[in-house]
Amino acid sequence: MSISMNKSSSGSPKGNGMKFTGKTVFSASANVFVLFLVIAMLIPVAYMIMMSFRTGSEIAQDPLGFPTSLYFGNYINAMDKMNYFRSVVNSLGITLSVTALVSLLGSMAAYPLARRTNGFSKAVIMLVSLGLATPNFVNITPIYIIFRDLGLLDSYVGIIIVFTALNLPLSIFFYTGFISSVPKELEEAARLDNCSNWQIYWHVIRPLLGSATATLSLFVMLMVWNDFIYPLLLLTDESKFTVMISVYRFVGNRSIEPDMLFPAAVLGSLPLLILFGFFQRRILSGVTAGAVK
Amino acid sequence: MNKQKIKLIGTAISLLLASNYSYAAAVTLDVTAWKGNEAEPAGFPVLLKKFEQENPDIKIKLSFISRGDTDVVIPPRLQGNNSPDVMMVDMPLVKIWGDAGMLKDLNTKSDWYGDIAPAIKESIAPKGKLYVQPLELVGMGNFINTDLMKKAGIDKTPTTVNELIDSCKKLNDAGISPMLFPSGLSARLFAFANGLSRSPSKPWELGNGTASFVDDPGFNKAFSLTRDLIAANCFDPKIQAALDPWTTTLSEFRGGRVAMVMHGAWNIKSFSETEGLNYTLGPIPTDKATGTALDTFGMGWAISSKTKHAEAARKFLNFFAEDENLAVLLKDESAYSPYIKGTDGVPALAEKYNAARAAGNIVMWPVYMNHWPQAMESESVDGMASFLLDPDMSSKEVLEIWDETVEDSM
Incomplete structure (x- = not known):
């Protein structure tokens, strides 16, 4: 928050005190607004974490109260019943594989679509965009039947292919717009050096996609990590279950027990939070790259 | 290689083949259920082991x-001819999947069908086809915090609407919040129990358009009685319209901050685990002296028509038809047996609810008996919410929409 305090050299009454310009007042108000917004967004998360350290009886007596002591029994119970470490490894493997594939295949497909602006390319982009608009319940049965026929049910490969396919339309759409804004002169210079199309993509275009890839990865990772419908549909072997399916075991049909669900939800989100924290600088620099010219 | 060695190798190969044969003979039954998880075990860990x-x-x-995801996850498997062998179902699922030929006819000549309680016997085999083996009937009534009632000087469980109104007044005088009445469940329990118990029509007549809600004296009276509860300050209608029945309502009752809440008996287990909470389960107050028990068809088993393990699946169902086994599930669920002489799992604290059942004052939750179309489930929530937000509105406005919903579903 910045408030400018200008001391007038003229010594006039107007200039003796603090001088709030319109710009600084606006900036301060905006900062306060953003601060409230952040607090409002963090309250449910803070509530979930606080509740996860309280016993069921404590929560019933005072649902909004602070924990008087940290009760770890809920976490021990949740970890024991979630097959936690195995399911986290499964989720990490699937999420990272899908993110890498979506970034690579999406950018490869987007490069020619961005550069060849003929009718065919436009038609392909339109077709790909349809993938973004198709509701999940339309896809789910055909996907199941195709994967059954391919023998890919209950396999890591199957679930990775499904998530990759579901996220490719977004990726292609995203990268096409981004690559269109890359100056063609860069490619022409590479072509003068006898670079092939593949070499231009790999050595010129791909390194410029850092910011787009960072943003896209955020979306894809969140979507894949949090989804449990496709893992539930395609995976039947419990040892292959993702962490969200494990969390889901704590949700009742007719009631919710906060002391069971909240620690499981915290444990389910924790690996992704750690991952984001670890790559925070890289993601942020990627997201904001190009924002300032 | 001498003869002894050849014999030994021969024996080893035979043993290996035998073990492989026995392995191949073992059947793995693929079962899906929205029970048996950590939150709602329903006795499954014990029963499946047994x-x-x-x-x-x-x-x-x-x-x-979960029940919600069953609608999404199971149909692709059924359509893909790769369905589970046995699936947990409720009556709306039985209707959809049974009509589509995806479920095996369990045959009304099954040993257990003859013992099914009359209240559900015909409804589970409406066209002579039996697609579901019922597992439980669950009571839905009025949970009462006995400590708060005593504080207000009330020593009798309210079983009639007049007694309920009287209790509200006494509780208000004692500075105690009388009840929660969320439109999502409690308001509907009250309206359905009062509507159905007073209606001259059968529930399925209202659900198939033979009779109409708007002309039904029972349902019009139910809305009028809801208005009486509001007038007696039993609850604040505008707050209750959007109150979540599955979280906030239950935690408020568990925390001892409200005297009554109309809800399902499935909460008995978690309420009983709450320290310091003394409570009973009474019937829904109506014009009957005992009150009215509002039972719902909870869940059942169905066998896929495409199963390759029909015999094993039947054994599985027969296991759950045995009273000794089903009693374990019913105790965990605090539910009633669907069989005439079955052992119920409802504890003594539901004595008043049991009395209403014993007196024959029972109505069944109509959507889960397929008496009303499934669309009525959400439409009735909307209708009750509208009424609670504007109690001065005519009940006919809500009931007309319910009639239209029935008509649209036909």
Whole structure:
């Protein structure tokens, strides 16, 4: 928050005190607004974490109260019943594989679509965009039947292919717009050096996609990590279950027990939070790259 | 290689083949259920272990899929001819999947069908086809915090609407919040119990358009009685319209901050685990002296028509039809047996609810008996919410929409 305090050299009454310009007042108000917004967004998360350290009886007596002591029994119970470490490894493997594939295949497909602006390319982009608009319940049965026929049910490969396919339309759409804004002169210079199309993509275009890839990865990772419908549909072997399916075991049909669900939800989100924290600088620099010219 | 060695190798190969044969003979039954997880175990850990011990040639692979996700996850498997062998179902699912030929006819000549309680016997085999084996009937009534009632000087469980109104007044005088009445469940329990118990029409006549809600004196009276509860300050209608019945309502009752809440008996287990909470389960107050018990069809088993393990699946169902086994599930669920002489799992604290049942004052939750179309489930929530937000509105406005919903579903 910045408030400018200008001391007038003229010594006039107007200039003796603090001088709030319109710009600084606006900036301060905006900062306060953003601060409230952040607090409002963090309250449910803070509530979930606080509740996860309280016993069921404590929560019933005072649902909004602070924990008087940290009760770890809920976490021990949740970890024991979630097959936690195995399911986290499964989720990490699937999420990272899908993110890498979506970034690579999406950018490869987007490069020619961005550069060849003929009718065919436009038609392909339109077709790909349809993938973004198709509701999940339309896809789910055909996907199941195709994967059954391919023998890919209950396999890591199957679930990775499904998530990759579901996220490719977004990726292609995203990268096409981004690559269109890359100056063609860069490619022409590479072509003068006898670079092939593949070499231009790999050595010129791909390194410029850092910011787009960072943003896209955020979306894809969140979507894949949090989804449990496709893992539930395609995976039947419990040892292959993702962490969200494990969390889901704590949700009742007719009631919710906060002391069971909240620690499981915290444990389910924790690996992704750690991952984001670890790559925070890289993601942020990627997201904001190009924002300032 | 001498003869002895050849014999030994021969024996080893035979043993290996025999072990492979016995392995191949073992059947793994793929079962899906929205019970059996950590939140709602329903006695499954014990029962499945016992089943496998009694049937060593059958292994059970139980997959937990919540009721909501069953609608999304199971249909692709059914359409893809790769369905689970046995699926947990409720009556709306039985209607959809049974009509589509996806469920095996369990045959009304099954040993257990003859013992099914009359209240549901015909409804589960409406066209002579039996697609579901019922597992439980669940009571829905009025949970009463006995400590708060005593504080207000009330020592009788309210079973009539007049007694309920009187209790509200006494509780208000004692500075105690009388009840929660969320439109999502409690308001509907009150309206359905009062509407159905007073209606001259059968529930299925209202659900198939033969009779109309708007002309039904029972349902019009139910709305009028809801207005009486509001007038007696039993609850604040505008707050209750959007109150979540599955979280906030239950935590408020568990915390002892409200004297009454109309809800399902499935809460008995978690309420009983709450320290310091003394409560009973009474019937829904109506014009009957005992009140009215509002039972719902909870869940049942169905066998896929495409199963390759029909015999094992039947054994699995027969296991759950045995009173000794079903009693374990019913105790965990605090539910009633669907069989005439079955052992109920409802504890003594539901004595008043049991009395209403014993007196024959029972109505069934109509959507879960397929008496009303499934669309009525959400439409009735909307209708009650509208009424609570504007109690001065005519009940006919809501009931007309319910009639239209029935008409649209036909």
